[in-house]
Amino acid sequence: MKEKQNQNLILESNIKILSPHILIVCIFSVAISIVTLFFVKDKPTAGFVSERVLIITGILLYTPLFSAEYAENLHEVIVSKVTKYRNIIYTRYICVSVVLIALTLMFVLVNINKITNIHITLMNTVCISLFLGNVGLFFTRMTKKTVLGYMTSLGIYMICMFSEVTYNKSLLFPPVGEVNMNLVIIFIIALVLCMISLGKIKNAVQ
Amino acid sequence: MKIFSKELKSLIFSALFVIYVVFTVIFFLFGYTGRLFLYRYELPPKNDSEQLLLKNMAEYQMVLYDIYGDFSFIPSNDINASVNNGYTDLIYAYDNNSYPAYEKTISLSEAKQKQMKKVIDEIRVYDPKKDALNVIDFYKGSPVIERTEYEFALTLTEYYALMIKAGNIVGRNSLFLSPEFFYTQNKAATYEEALEYYNTKVVKNLFENDRLTNGLARSYGTVMNYIAVLFPCFITMYSIGKDKKINELLYSKPIKSWRFILIKYISIIVTSLLPFLLLSVYAVFHAKSFISPVSAAIPINIDYFAYIKITFLWLLPTISFVVSVTMLISYLIDSNAAVIAPILFVLITFSTPMIGAYGLNNFVILFNSEFLYDLYKYYQSSIYVNRIFYALISVILVLLSVLVYNTKRKAVRIERKAKSKFNFRK
Numbered sequence: 001m002k003e004k005q006n007q008n009l010i011l012e013s014n015i016k017i018l019s020p021h022i023l024i025v026c027i028f029s030v031a032i033s034i035v036t037l038f039f040v041k042d043k044p045t046a047g048f049v050s051e052r053v054l055i056i057t058g059i060l061l062y063t064p065l066f067s068a069e070y071a072e073n074l075h076e077v078i079v080s081k082v083t084k085y086r087n088i089i090y091t092r093y094i095c096v097s098v099v100l101i102a103l104t105l106m107f108v109l110v111n112i113n114k115i116t117n118i119h120i121t122l123m124n125t126v127c128i129s130l131f132l133g134n135v136g137l138f139f140t141r142m143t144k145k146t147v148l149g150y151m152t153s154l155g156i157y158m159i160c161m162f163s164e165v166t167y168n169k170s171l172l173f174p175p176v177g178e179v180n181m182n183l184v185i186i187f188i189i190a191l192v193l194c195m196i197s198l199g200k201i202k203n204a205v206q
Numbered sequence: 207m208k209i210f211s212k213e214l215k216s217l218i219f220s221a222l223f224v225i226y227v228v229f230t231v232i233f234f235l236f237g238y239t240g241r242l243f244l245y246r247y248e249l250p251p252k253n254d255s256e257q258l259l260l261k262n263m264a265e266y267q268m269v270l271y272d273i274y275g276d277f278s279f280i281p282s283n284d285i286n287a288s289v290n291n292g293y294t295d296l297i298y299a300y301d302n303n304s305y306p307a308y309e310k311t312i313s314l315s316e317a318k319q320k321q322m323k324k325v326i327d328e329i330r331v332y333d334p335k336k337d338a339l340n341v342i343d344f345y346k347g348s349p350v351i352e353r354t355e356y357e358f359a360l361t362l363t364e365y366y367a368l369m370i371k372a373g374n375i376v377g378r379n380s381l382f383l384s385p386e387f388f389y390t391q392n393k394a395a396t397y398e399e400a401l402e403y404y405n406t407k408v409v410k411n412l413f414e415n416d417r418l419t420n421g422l423a424r425s426y427g428t429v430m431n432y433i434a435v436l437f438p439c440f441i442t443m444y445s446i447g448k449d450k451k452i453n454e455l456l457y458s459k460p461i462k463s464w465r466f467i468l469i470k471y472i473s474i475i476v477t478s479l480l481p482f483l484l485l486s487v488y489a490v491f492h493a494k495s496f497i498s499p500v501s502a503a504i505p506i507n508i509d510y511f512a513y514i515k516i517t518f519l520w521l522l523p524t525i526s527f528v529v530s531v532t533m534l535i536s537y538l539i540d541s542n543a544a545v546i547a548p549i550l551f552v553l554i555t556f557s558t559p560m561i562g563a564y565g566l567n568n569f570v571i572l573f574n575s576e577f578l579y580d581l582y583k584y585y586q587s588s589i590y591v592n593r594i595f596y597a598l599i600s601v602i603l604v605l606l607s608v609l610v611y612n613t614k615r616k617a618v619r620i621e622r623k624a625k626s627k628f629n630f631r632k
Contacts, residue, residue: 151440
């Protein structure tokens, strides 16, 4: 009984910690979905919006996972200390993953008539978001500065987008509406970065 | 001065600055030097004998490209024919509300169609009832239109500018944004014509008028603008974020709010500009060595300050603007959520056309061609107005940041006074 209460407390306090970021991401995703619904008329553009713009939500969701501790936001952190720090971070990771998938699904469902291949769009969007988010998370963990996590993941996003604009071929991202080897590569990189970032978390503020 | 040097040191000797420099260098190599190809600046080599052996036009065109490179197809001398070519395609797209873009077509809203009509009428007043187009054939999905010989009173530069204006209405991927390549009557060149075109396009425009580096610096400025809209925002967030832990202490210091914010602002700007300035110096030497095989035959009077000029005229106002916006947001919301500012800046920059968008709604200046000297001169005044506008906006935003910071400081002082009063009575 007490354990269940503790778990609820962890979930509640961590959702509180993440709520400003989740709120921003929700506003961002809803705005993009509405703009696409009313202003985008052709199918390739709708796919582009999902696989090149919506993916930023990954950066916004995963990068600040450790920020509460690094910014010494003590009140909420102390509430969370009833259990292991590792479990707290895992809870947050699962929470933001659920939010990411939910928001991507929302975008796809709102614009269902404009997306050519729903499975591919969903897969590409989630994988690229996961990749960018985990890059941010990794650099945040390594440098203990959330700003550097944001900076690196957005920098990589920018290089990939720039290469697409100037060379008509993205360095890392798979082409819009297509599945190729790049998708597998970035998914593996995302997993490796996730394991490094979430591995060896001690039960104390680092 | 002491606080300034301290602040500057704390920014420069940080992991953030290292990551910033790494990304700037990657962009420089990947986006600027990686896209410079010597054959575009070299004299087309003479090789007449191969032409005589050719049997058909397709083969002839391919060999011409091998021989003259970029100069194998040149714009026709008949300006009227070129304008007619682009104008007919534009009104066809307007009539069908289907505008050509890279790998797709784009439909416009009614309001944008009205804007497009205005641009069309600037080239030549168009009446859909009288001037109905006749589609005579479809070739691989593209219509072949019977072209009426209209009369135009435009120069080629004015025509390019109007087509770019039309392209800007359609969006970043519009083919109208590259009238030089898609909407100019081109013809296969003989050696003499290729040479003449080379003398105008490269020797006169780039080597003489732009002194090489001024043209290349525009491409450099375009690429570096992408860095300038993103990373200075993070430097700002980092600089403000590191003060959070000592804010209480800072508020009680005798330094005035405006002075404190100004020092912070200038140190962020200096830190942001530093990699660009260093690369500006390197870029001149790079350009000089890169062009040396050509400059051995054609003397080029290189402008050594071209990159520095672009850094200060194009990049500095952009950096000032993004830094001041992020600063204001950071002081207002006091959290990492200010990251939304650089994200929006990046998305806006990627939706800005690579050429021709210099209105006051565009905070970045992109001009992605070193050859179009005439077109650059055409836009120059708009670019200067844009830069001055954003420099002024930055000043206003910094003043607002001072106001916000001062209000916060006062609030903390009042709170502290109230507390001490309470303690005294107790």
